[in-house]
Amino acid sequence: MPETKKENHITEVIENVKVSEGVWHITVKAPKLAQAAKPGQFVQVLVEGAGLLLRRPLGIAGADAEQGTVELFYRVLGKGTAKLTGYRAGDSLSILGPLGHGFDTSAGNVLIVGGGMGLAPTKFLAERLEHCEALLGGRNAGELFWTKYYEPATEAMHITTDDGSMGTKGFTVAVLPELLATGKYDRVAVCGPEIMMKKTFEICREQGVPCEVSLEKRMACGLGACLSCNIDSTDGRRLHVCQDGPVFRGEEVFA
Amino acid sequence: MTYDPRLAVDICGIHMNTPIITASGTFGFGEEFADFVDLERLGGVMVKGTTLLPRRGNEGVRIAETPAGMLNCIGLENPGAEVFLKETLPRLKKYNMNVIVNISGSTTEDYGTLAEMLDVDGVAAIELNVSCPNVKEGGIVFGTDPVAASAVVRAAKAHTKKPVILKLSPNVTDIVMMAKAVEEAGADAVSLINTLMGMAIDIRTKKPVLGNITGGLSGPCVKPVALRMVWQVAKAVKIPVLGMGGISTAEDAIEFLLAGASAVVVGTANFVDPSVTMTIADGIAAYLDEQKVAHVNELVGALQA
């Protein structure tokens, strides 16, 4: 895969709005980034505020090359993401990217599996794939505000909630085996809590369907230089999520 | 390429296009930053800490942000000297940069062995890391004991013709004494400061944030301490002092030069802005214009105190 040039983009905030409890959606004007971005890649956002230092890694959730815009979703977790909610249209935001390696976007019918903020990067994937379906999981209907973004980008949506307030009651991995058993899918792409990704990979392996997973680790540089984002590969190598990932073939990282 | 001659310096016989070097562990092997930085314009790249054998580094969380700084406990993850020489170094040739190899050993002999292995074309100098606070065996012992640190310098000097830079730890009672000891042992230059030992606790889980419990503090928050130490050491030794600790802007860099550093080293700031070293170089040039100073060397130690 030829690497695109990494760059620091001084972007302009177009819109920054709350879309659900604790989750925000920010759109920025970044024409070159919008051109270069591939689903699964991420950016390092510099949130400025007293005492804040490092950039925050966020998955690219959409890129419109024509409009020159890039979308991100973020959950308000700590100091940086809290500060990010204060950015208004017209403010400038420094964004480094695109970083890392993304999902396979070649032809084929893909089942996207996602939960929580994992649904941000896979939304971009859905938008770039010719044929895909999505299996979305959340604790309750409120968490699945995502459906409005996935609806136009997928051929079918399958939904599970822990409390049964929307779709099937239970976890995504409970529904996954029957979906895969249809034999419709050429591969699976999953992003969500690590336990969900591991389970998803295991079920895919049993059924012989290739599965890509997208990992998260604390990062400083995002460029493969600081070695803070290490993980172990199944064959015992040290990998770095920012450079070797964040998207990996399941068998590379889950035993 | 031709560069502003007013910024060019010579340190231990190494020609540097600017007195701006990047700090070990914060700039990979330099190539990771090729999209952002003209590597040849840098005074040098202090590459990832290298050990005799490959090291996997520490487990668990390796970094944490702190107010205006960060803690790290990477634990010297690196492919080992052999792989560095065979695979990395040849790859770095095309960048035409001064490669300064930062080395760590578990024994005094390790430093000699590494110095000898690295006495090859393509290596500009060797920086002895005797103060990595994240590695259990050794490291810190050499960094806090003037006798042990001097022995390490002698071991390295005996095995290489390259300039040997000793990196001083701030985690000592008297850094001036350490600096004088290693100067006497034959170090060609000293660099300082390495990270300050620190820690962070997650009050929800009541557990340490870092996998290694403690880690090294770096970034803007350490700058005043680093500047003070550079000033004290520069007054006490005749060999060049490479100053670092929290440098993020040209103003920061100029402070270190005025305090007596012959060159500055930029670490953590590279994570925030990967092209920060270029901005710093431009800023120093602008300061020379503004102050009508003919050459950056004139700033070194020009503090009026």
Ligand SMILES: Cc1cc2nc3c(=O)[nH]c(=O)nc-3n(C[C@H](O)[C@H](O)[C@H](O)COP(=O)(O)OP(=O)(O)OC[C@H]3O[C@@H](n4cnc5c(N)ncnc54)[C@H](O)[C@@H]3O)c2cc1C
């Ligand atoms: C490749 C990648 C993609 C990501 N994509 C998204 C996304 O699209 N949407 C989203 O909401 N979140 C995403 N995250 C997680 C997000 O980076 C963290 O939630 C965020 O950095 C927390 O910052 P904070 O300032 O609010 O928290 P603080 O706790 O104040 O952060 C302190 C430090 O810890 C780091 N940190 C804390 N939690 C995490 C974490 N879970 N992962 C990585 N670093 C962390 C921060 O970057 C910062 O350096 C992603 C993480 C990675 C590694």
Ligand SMILES: Cc1cc2nc3c(=O)[nH]c(=O)nc-3n(C[C@H](O)[C@H](O)[C@H](O)COP(=O)(O)O)c2cc1C
């Ligand atoms: C992530 C990280 C890794 C580091 N690794 C090394 C190392 O391998 N060897 C070394 O001598 N210093 C290492 N350091 C210390 C830096 O080289 C530098 O001395 C210190 O960070 C202070 O400078 P700064 O505040 O500009 O970062 C590391 C620092 C950081 C932040």
Ligand code: FES
């Ligand atoms: S975040 Fe620095 S190496 Fe991955």
